[in-house]
Amino acid sequence: MKGFIHSFQSLGATDGPGIRFVVFMQGCNLRCGCCHNPDTWECGVGSEFTPEEIAEKVERYKTYFGKDGGITVSGGEPLLQAGFVYELFRLCRKMGINTCLDTSGSIINDDVLRLLSECDRVLLDIKYTDEESYKRYVGCSLSKPLEFLELLQQRNIPTWLRQVTIPALNDDEENIRRLRDIAKAHSCVEKVELLPFRKICKSKYDNMGIEFPFEKYDVPSQSVMKRLNEIIK
Numbered sequence: 001m002k003g004f005i006h007s008f009q010s011l012g013a014t015d016g017p018g019i020r021f022v023v024f025m026q027g028c029n030l031r032c033g034c035c036h037n038p039d040t041w042e043c044g045v046g047s048e049f050t051p052e053e054i055a056e057k058v059e060r061y062k063t064y065f066g067k068d069g070g071i072t073v074s075g076g077e078p079l080l081q082a083g084f085v086y087e088l089f090r091l092c093r094k095m096g097i098n099t100c101l102d103t104s105g106s107i108i109n110d111d112v113l114r115l116l117s118e119c120d121r122v123l124l125d126i127k128y129t130d131e132e133s134y135k136r137y138v139g140c141s142l143s144k145p146l147e148f149l150e151l152l153q154q155r156n157i158p159t160w161l162r163q164v165t166i167p168a169l170n171d172d173e174e175n176i177r178r179l180r181d182i183a184k185a186h187s188c189v190e191k192v193e194l195l196p197f198r199k200i201c202k203s204k205y206d207n208m209g210i211e212f213p214f215e216k217y218d219v220p221s222q223s224v225m226k227r228l229n230e231i232i233k
């Protein structure tokens, strides 16, 4: 079995707890306007690796992981290659390495359900809290990540909800309160992370010769982030 991989980050500190080896999978089924990894969108391209080859790479960093760290598989959308990620996580867990999945939660099938049985933690993106924005700026229904969250709740998988804060689109208190209510209604949610929208990915869009759809939006100020984080708490 082989998976299509975009890239690796050997000592990541922003995708889950502790120090983590991050695997960015190639391929995504969505087209979020705020996406900072458009180079991961295309399916069926990228470098090919077996789960064993990646598990071996991850093992080399085991001493850095401490008690909280481990492997995070991100993307792109890892659920498009759920069978591959299942096998990779199974191998990592056998070696005592903590597994974390970073996903948009937009795909549910038998492979995905099997993958969840090998996840120690899930980082679930809930990009907006209203249906209209989800359809318009993500390309799927809000019901998709919410359905996925129900699965995490049923399986009691520790979950972090993540949202990129974009001025004028989701930096209003109403959205943040709705996000807080979603978190409160699910005991599997350990944490809600608000990540400030950034535009450093613009050069990737330029290199690909496509328009960065959210170039026109501002980045949020520190004071706005502080205020919204206070509401979430």
Ligand code: SF4
Pocket (backbone or CB within 6 Å): 028, 029, 030, 031, 032, 034, 035, 036, 037, 038, 040, 075, 076, 077, 104
């Ligand atoms: S799900 Fe992630 S990788 Fe896919 S388009 Fe959205 S932000 Fe980009």
